[in-house]
Amino acid sequence: MNKKVNKSFNFINILCVGRTGSGKSTFINNFFDERLCNVGRKGTHQTQRINYYSDYKSNIRLYDTIGLEGDVSSDKIVDLFEKLNVELINCNEKIHLILYFIQDKTINF
Numbered sequence: 001m002n003k004k005v006n007k008s009f010n011f012i013n014i015l016c017v018g019r020t021g022s023g024k025s026t027f028i029n030n031f032f033d034e035r036l037c038n039v040g041r042k043g044t045h046q047t048q049r050i051n052y053y054s055d056y057k058s059n060i061r062l063y064d065t066i067g068l069e070g071d072v073s074s075d076k077i078v079d080l081f082e083k084l085n086v087e088l089i090n091c092n093e094k095i096h097l098i099l100y101f102i103q104d105k106t107i108n109f
Ligand SMILES: Nc1nc2c(ncn2[C@@H]2O[C@H](COP(=O)(O)OP(=O)(O)OP(=O)(O)O)[C@@H](O)[C@H]2O)c(=O)[nH]1
Pocket: 018, 019, 020, 021, 022, 023, 024, 025, 026, 027, 038, 039, 040, 041, 042, 044, 045, 046, 047, 048, 065, 066, 067, 068, 108, 109
């Protein structure tokens, strides 16, 4: 890779969002092939705050977030994303991609 391009950012930051139980944390664990995040039972809010995960092999950082549900107050969501924003500014990072997780109940994996 061209060194100039490579130096223009530290990480490719990917934000994982979606309903509780849609598999955000499961995806992150599988992506890095490591048990990094706690995975919940269906219908429970397992992830309670934004965390990011990476490994020594890649410059990809996956951000795990709390499940977006009707029962999570909008204040709580705004608060979480404000904290994410502060963290990104402190690290001089930006979100490059958002993965929105959906549950398709017609498909059984
Ligand atoms: N059948 C099936 N189950 C899955 C899949 N992905 C995740 N699960 C299961 O769904 C449950 C919830 O998965 P999580 O990864 O904790 O979901 P999450 O989106 O992180 O949930 P919150 O942290 O609560 O927002 C667990 O029991 C997983 O084993 C999938 O692709 N297929």
